Amino acid sequence: MPPTSQTDEELVALATAGDLDCFNQLVARWERPIYALAYRTLGREEDARDVVQEAFLRAFRGLRGFRGQAKFSSWLYRITLNLCRDWIRRERRAPVVQLPEGTDPIEVADERMAPAESVEDLVARKQMSEAVARAMAELPDEQRVAILLKEYHGLTFQEIADQLDCPLSTVKTRLYQGLSVLRRRLERRQSEEAALRRATWEGSM
Amino acid sequence: MCNQREKLIGYVYDECEPAERAAVQGHLETCPDCRTEIAALRSVRSDLQSWQVPDHESVWRPFAPAPAPSWWQQVPRWAMAAAASVVMMSGAAGGAAAYMVLGQQPVQASQPAAVQPISAVTVNEVNALEQRLRTLVKVEVDRLNSQVQLASSRPAVQMSADQAAAFHTAFDRQLSELRATNDNQVEAINAIYNKLGRMQLGFDLRHELLKTRVTDLASAMGER
Numbered sequence: 001m002p003p004t005s006q007t008d009e010e011l012v013a014l015a016t017a018g019d020l021d022c023f024n025q026l027v028a029r030w031e032r033p034i035y036a037l038a039y040r041t042l043g044r045e046e047d048a049r050d051v052v053q054e055a056f057l058r059a060f061r062g063l064r065g066f067r068g069q070a071k072f073s074s075w076l077y078r079i080t081l082n083l084c085r086d087w088i089r090r091e092r093r094a095p096v097v098q099l100p101e102g103t104d105p106i107e108v109a110d111e112r113m114a115p116a117e118s119v120e121d122l123v124a125r126k127q128m129s130e131a132v133a134r135a136m137a138e139l140p141d142e143q144r145v146a147i148l149l150k151e152y153h154g155l156t157f158q159e160i161a162d163q164l165d166c167p168l169s170t171v172k173t174r175l176y177q178g179l180s181v182l183r184r185r186l187e188r189r190q191s192e193e194a195a196l197r198r199a200t201w202e203g204s205m
Numbered sequence: 206m207c208n209q210r211e212k213l214i215g216y217v218y219d220e221c222e223p224a225e226r227a228a229v230q231g232h233l234e235t236c237p238d239c240r241t242e243i244a245a246l247r248s249v250r251s252d253l254q255s256w257q258v259p260d261h262e263s264v265w266r267p268f269a270p271a272p273a274p275s276w277w278q279q280v281p282r283w284a285m286a287a288a289a290s291v292v293m294m295s296g297a298a299g300g301a302a303a304y305m306v307l308g309q310q311p312v313q314a315s316q317p318a319a320v321q322p323i324s325a326v327t328v329n330e331v332n333a334l335e336q337r338l339r340t341l342v343k344v345e346v347d348r349l350n351s352q353v354q355l356a357s358s359r360p361a362v363q364m365s366a367d368q369a370a371a372f373h374t375a376f377d378r379q380l381s382e383l384r385a386t387n388d389n390q391v392e393a394i395n396a397i398y399n400k401l402g403r404m405q406l407g408f409d410l411r412h413e414l415l416k417t418r419v420t421d422l423a424s425a426m427g428e429r
Contacts, residue, residue, distance in 0.1 A: 023268060024267040027265045027267070036258040045259060049261065057380075060353075061353060147253070150218065151250065157218075173210065182249050
């Protein structure tokens with residue numbers, strides 16, 4: 001699909017007027033971030049896929065009701081977050097963390113994109129990625145969502161406040177609390193790993 | 206300042222007024238605790254960037270509005286082209302046959318006229334079929350549109366948790382029904398496509414038949 005210079009809102013107007021391909025273009029533009037949000041919220045690829053599909057279907061159905069009172073992306077984020085919330089509520093569970101069966105350095109090496117990165121760095125990055133996923137999954141929903149929208153989607157404090165229907169100061173508090181908890185968990189993990197490495201090293205002597 | 210998390214957060218995310226920013230900077234010079242705090246927040250933020258999202262295929266089955274208009278235009282275009290080529294080829298072949306038989310004499314109108322009724326019928330058939338297809342697809346599109354409108358015109362109401370749950374169940378059921386209907390409609394449209402293919406095949410056959418007739422006619426005239 002060729003990239004267009006049209007804004008999201010222009011594409012929405014065209015799609016509403018019946019040019020369905022414009023809606024396809026909106027999907028092409030937003031599917032990655034929406035998937036990322038759903039995946040990081042729900043923690044499972046199948047769930048994220050279902051939610052993304054549903055989010056775009058709902059957006060399409062509600063297109064006529066979208067009158068540009070917000071950015072299209074904000075509206076789409078809201079739909080996605082609502083679906084994720086419903087999903088978690090319906091499944092009656094916290095977000096899951098999909099953990100691979102131990103990290104195999106060789107398998108990881110095959111996946112690497114940047115040749116400059118050493119296998120050790122890659123393994124470390126992958127482990128860090130998992131540690132972050134785990135730590136995030138343990139956060140209260142409202143802190144996690146605030147951090148997701150800020151760190152991975154670059155929303156402003158005000159935009160997050162609009163998404164979550166809460167005051168600006170609450171957004172900042174949630175971000176601060178969430179980051180503090182994450183920091184303690186990630187630091188603990190690092191010190192545990194260091195201790196483990198030391199123990200392994202001493203054990204092998 | 207040490208208890209003003211909001212200001213530290215605004216500073217870390219670089220989302221504060223210049224005056225506030227300056228104030229935080231001034232404070233940081235004198236408060237080692239807050240310097241540690243800022244460094245820790247930045248370090249967590251950098252850790253967060255390592256969280257990768259797995260690659261994934263698109264989950265969206267793009268709307269295909271294009272087939273409708275494009276095969277509108279395609280129907281008459283190839284049909285007309287085929288019809289025209291029938292007329293032209295038979296005309297040319299007839300002309301050639303006439304030339305062979307009649308020497309330098311100009312081609313007589315009676316020879317193309319022999320094939321004209323067939324081509325005329327063919328063009329009319331194509332027009333009629335095109336009309337039928339237009340009507341069929343319009344009906345399908347209207348039905349789809351009205352369903353989409355129906356689904357999106359639910360009024361917003363305040364609901365209790367139970368009502369919301371019931372609504373979700375109903376919504377899910379409706380959605381899966383809608384999907385099933387959509388699939389049926391896609392099938393119907395595919396069936397129309399198939400019909401079109403069969404029609405093209407019929408066209409080709411008729412075209413061949415016509416060519417054979419012209420050849421027969423030419424050789425019959427040659428024998429005479």
